[in-house]
Amino acid sequence: MLTATTLTSMAQEVDTVNMLIPTPPHPYHHGQLRDSLVDAGLQLARAQGPEAVRLRAASRVAGVSHNAAYRHFTDRDELLRTVCERSMSKLAVLIEKRIDEVSEADAVTAAWARLRAVGAAYVEFAITEPGWFRTAFAVPGTTRSRALGAAVGGSGLSAHELLGVSLDALVKVGAISAHRVPGLEWAAWSAVHGLAALLNAGPLRGLPTAERDLAVRAVLDFIGRAR
Amino acid sequence: MLTATTLTSMAQEVDTVNMLIPTPPHPYHHGQLRDSLVDAGLQLARAQGPEAVRLRAASRVAGVSHNAAYRHFTDRDELLRTVCERSMSKLAVLIEKRIDEVSEADAVTAAWARLRAVGAAYVEFAITEPGWFRTAFAVPGTTRSRALGAAVGGSGLSAHELLGVSLDALVKVGAISAHRVPGLEWAAWSAVHGLAALLNAGPLRGLPTAERDLAVRAVLDFIGRAR
DNA sequence: TGTACATCAGTGAACGCGCGTTCACTGATGTAC
């Protein structure tokens, strides 16, 4: 069964590490400026969270004058929303990846392992990418936005939908009864989200790795005990 | 048993409602400026969250020139930390109040009801006072700060300590075994904190009251099923 | 009890910062004829 103990940095696997260095000079017509600005915004969000996603800062990173951005975004908020959606999408991509890694043979065991994988991936993302995690939840309504995973072979389901699919699978396999799904959905999501928040920004930031892994295991076990 | 369905505004009971209006002119020597600035900071935090706690804004609300604050705080961070601690303390005071309202006769039932009251009060505070809730968790390390409740007849225990006490009581009364306490502590805290965050700032903001109450009940039931 | 003086706790002006946003502009590109 997948545990949450191996919280190595997923960064390199999910995306290339970029430094916050302005890009070298470019021809007058940039050509990809919108994408470049979103990438710059993602770098800023990754390093410093959603507050750091600003038009001037992103333009600086993209190596462009600070008002060129207005050719591609109506205002700062549009850039921020785009970056939030992309962050949320990265979370969904990681969750789906971890689900796909589950290889249990028995259908029931596998279904439980997949639910656990959803929770573990959620926390893994929060810990290894705190800036993106905070950004993903910085704008209300982002959860419903679809993942961009389809482009890289994913289903395009959102993080929330992946949780729903996992719970439905448990019903289909006979592990839990259907009427328990809504409650479990709430409980599981809340528990995992709260754990992520407490470990990250809250009072438990900087907990030693061993204790942190214990806490993660405790919460995931608790959810798994729902059967 | 205490439910979470009555999420009426606790504001008036916990503190007087203050508008963000500058106080009337005062004598040259204010006399209570430090307290006034902290109160002003609490008003700002309540209305707009921790980002709004700024020296200039607080001075404005307190009706004082914007640098008088430097006689009482070394910098903005000291004011912010003070306001965060006070917010955390308000959370603890509400939790303790809700615990004290439990009136079950049977020791085991009462112990469970008190644990539930802790969780319900936590969510109640998050929903009725979102600004203070965010502020309480805005500065890492604030959780360990003691509540100021002792002054108003409370125990002075922090929110976290009140949870611990409730769990210990369940052990003492024979409802759960001692070795389950750490895991339960993590799970309960995470679930309730995550629920608060999702309902508040996250994707579920603006959920209709009925659905929201269902979600709260689902999560509290889930914790209560730990027996 | 009265005066000199130190200290405390305010004031008002100023500096420098990064920000979002707007303006008039100009270089590069695409299209009609």
Place this chain on the structure above:
DNA sequence: TGTACATCAGTGAACGCGCGTTCACTGATGTAC
């Protein structure tokens, strides 16, 4: 194929904002003698 011109996508200067912080100041208060 060549030229005129519209359009697109950049640039640089500027405005106004609120902020934290520092400076020299001044009014009020408390204390020593």
